[in-house]
Amino acid sequence: MTQAALPQSTVRKSWWRRNQIAITPYLFLAPGVLFFAVYVIIPIFQSFGISLQDWDGLGQPTYVGFENYRELGNDPAFYTSLKNNVWWLLLYLLAIPAGLGIALFLNQTVTGIRIYKSLFFFPFVISQVVVGLVFTWFYDPAFGLLNVMLGWFGAGPINVLGDPRYVTFGIILAGLWPQTAYCMILYLTGLNAVNPEQIEAGRLDNAKGWRMLWHIVLPQLKPATFIAFVVTIIGALRSFDLISIMTQGGPFGSSRVLSFYMFEVALSEYGFRMGYGAAIAVVLFLIMLCFIAYFLFSMYREERR
Structure with a gap:
């Protein structure tokens, strides 16, 4: 009996069975x-x-071309x-070696190590709003x-x-307080796989x-280091919540970063300039894209080796 003489459902069923592993x-x-395209890719182009x-x-809306960028x-x-974002980017990277040092200490078998781990893990689980309030009180000139x-x-x-x-x-x-705790967790996980x-x-x-650390341990921690770099850089470039809680961009706008300035011009007292705020967002996105593309290329090159 030829395939043409078989019922259509049998032909479809056999096609699914032949391609099930590849399609699943x-x-x-x-x-x-689908969700990534709807909520990430499409808004980027918008x-x-x-x-x-x-x-x-x-x-x-009125089309003005590249006037917002000019x-x-x-x-x-x-x-x-932009200058403050550069400072955030440079100094935020200190969380990586600090997290590595704490992870190496907590990886030891000493008395009370679980208590130490809990204390160092604590900043990671609390909200950024709480962190901002704590440091606002810590810096207070009257009773801090x-x-x-x-x-x-x-x-x-x-x-x-x-x-x-x-x-x-x-x-x-x-910001370094919880970020160091996050890097510590990444390195503790990596040390368990050494x-x-x-x-x-x-x-x-x-x-x-x-x-021992440089030639044997660190090469095996490359995946954790890669994730720590990517997350730390992205966190430094999109820093917003601590600035909003602690200073609202002040004094005199001296603590603004690109993400907070974007919020100010688009949704705050600057007159709801959505086009100008979107231009700032595009600049910030392109800066992030350069770093992410570099790290992805580095990871791809390492995998090929």
Whole structure:
């Protein structure tokens, strides 16, 4: 009997059986890809389109081309925000070696290690709003613990959040507290996967201390380091909540970053300039894209090797 003489349902069933293994992964991926396209990819292109318009979010948008981007080039607040983002990016990376150091300490078998792990893990589980409030009280020039400790050494009170010279670094320090805890968790997970046979082989070759860490442990922690770099860089570039809680961009706009400035011009007292805010968002997205593309290329090159 030929295939043409078989019932249509039998032909379909046999086709499904022949291709079931190949098609099943795509069926599982389809819902995730659909949601990612609707809520991530499409809004990215919409932001590009809005950045070319003059729009208040309610009325009829007016196409202005690249006028919003030309205005960014002459906006001092934009350059202040960009400079602060650079500081966030550079100093936020300190969370990676700090998290590694804490993870190496907590990976030891000493008395009370579970209590230490809980204390270092605590900043990661609390809200960023709580972190911002805690450090706002910590920096308070009247009763804050920072100025109390400075008084022990005869130093005068410092208004960290009220001084344009110190405010950005004070907020970054607050952000480093939970970010270091996150990197610590990544490295603790990576240390559990370190091959003990390589450790023993290194000890037989008289590798100790920094030599053991640099040549044997760190190469096996590359996946954790990669994730830590990507998450830390993205977190530094999209920093918003701590700035909103601690300073609202002040004093005099000196603690703004691109994400907070985007919020101000699009949804705050600057007149609901959605097109100008979208232009800032596009610039921030392109900066993130450069870092992400670099790390993905590095990972692809390592996999090929």
